[in-house]
Amino acid sequence: MKILIHIARIIVGALFIFSGFVKLVDPIGSQYKFEEYFSEGVLNLEFLIPYALPFAIFLIVAEIVLGVALLVGWKAKFTVNSLKIIILLFLFLTWYSAYYNKVTDCGCFGDAIKLKPWETFYKDVLLTVLIFLIGAKIKWIKPIFSKNNNGIIVLLSLVISCGITYYSLAHLPIIDFRAYAIGKNIPEGMEYKDDGEIPPIHDFFLEDAQNDLAPQILKMDKVILVIMSSLEKSEYAAFPEIKKMADNAIAKGYKVYGVSASFTDIIQLTKKKFKLPFEILFCDETTLKTMIRANPGVMILKKGTIVEKKNWTDIDDIEL
CATH class of the missing domain: 3.40.30.10 (Glutaredoxin)
Known part of the structure; x- marks a missing residue:
């Protein structure tokens, strides 16, 4: 059982880091996606549209930082509970998109990987199961390094994520996954x-x-x-x-x-x-x-x- 928990820990941590990174290099893309979710034809939360960019940046950075924190075992209870909140939010959005056919691409992996609505929902169901499984055996999530070193690694992930976000906003995405990337015909x-x-x-x-x-x-x-x-x-x-x-x-x-x-x-x-x-x-x-x-x-x-x-x-x- 311990091996299963640690495998789940690696899968969840790696997926959250990957998912966060492919959106981190293009935060404007995530802004557009949340504007679509907040629009009248979807969730009808138009008052949130002006806050779509900061909301997107917060979630993107949180994905990466929490993924790193889970892998190194930093503040396991706080980390897993935070992951539960995020995955339940994603689960609702992807279910809503798939069931009502409102947003055909949730943008979970930015423009790097395109998933169909129900594929995205089932992916989030699997992540939800893994996260709650980890939460049930939270005592087995031990820090990999010393307490201070774990905190430093998590802090570095936060600083680097914020730096990449700032650069992408001030210039252009550092990696372009779209069909209009340099070199494309x-x-x-x-x-x-x-x-x-x-x-x-x-x-x-x-x-x-x-x-x-x-x-x-x-x-x-x-x-x-x-x-x-x-x-x-x-x-x-x-x-x-x-x-x-x-x-x-x-x-x-x-x-x-x-x-x-x-x-x-x-x-x-x-x-x-x-x-x-x-x-x-x-x-x-x-x-x-x-x-x-x-x-x-x-x-x-x-x-x-x-x-x-x-x-x-x-x-x-x-x-x-």
């Missing part, structure tokens, strides 16, 4: 395979007032997309820097386009106010948020292949 990502699955990129379009310009843009050799998913929420301090970058890029032979999901009047006001030297096309907001975790952000394409992505805060690092 967008046209290839739009192709249907023989397996019948929907391709990873299935909602990419760049529309002007009349046509979808995506097919011709994806054939161009030197293209820069300035992605502004929602101009109402954009950081306006970015636009003077973006104008300078765009002027420089155009002088070097690049074709520059803005892309936004905002209404035409807001687009025209922004373009006029900051004297932006490029046409602004329309694309779905969800697609733009998936393309880059920055508002605004910059993506450079070469014949449909993504060769560079930058948050506007790192625009000076772009080499044209």
Whole structure:
């Protein structure tokens, strides 16, 4: 029985660390997922939407820290009880998603691993059983190292997690699991395979007032997309820097386009106010948020292949 408890301890600790890490490198993605859960059509808790990012960060960091704490045996009772609370929350969310078919991807493993709703629910059922099994035999969870060393390891996991979160928010995710990662070819990502699955990129379009310009843009050799998913929420301090970058890029032979999901009047006001030297096309907001975790952000394409992505805060690092 002791061996079973220790195996469960390793499985639960490792899964929580892995689950936390793949979301830690992209906290904005988890923010979007909780905004979806809090929306009117799902849990109808819209008053929580402004708090989606801090809520997501807290849960992500808690997953990693508690996973580490379980593995090293730090404050076993507190750790296991905290894991029980988190797994019961996840269990409810995944059951709700699967039963009512509300959120087709819970985001439990970020964009790294996609599970179907019922697969995710059964995974959480298994984790729930293991955690409560560990809790029933909590006396067997002993510290691996000395008391102080265990505390230091847990503290380090907290500090490192917070550091990675800050970096990912200030710049871009340190690991990009999405179909729009650097090196990915967008046209290839739009192709249907023989397996019948929907391709990873299935909602990419760049529309002007009349046509979808995506097919011709994806054939161009030197293209820069300035992605502004929602101009109402954009950081306006970015636009003077973006104008300078765009002027420089155009002088070097690049074709520059803005892309936004905002209404035409807001687009025209922004373009006029900051004297932006490029046409602004329309694309779905969800697609733009998936393309880059920055508002605004910059993506450079070469014949449909993504060769560079930058948050506007790192625009000076772009080499044209």
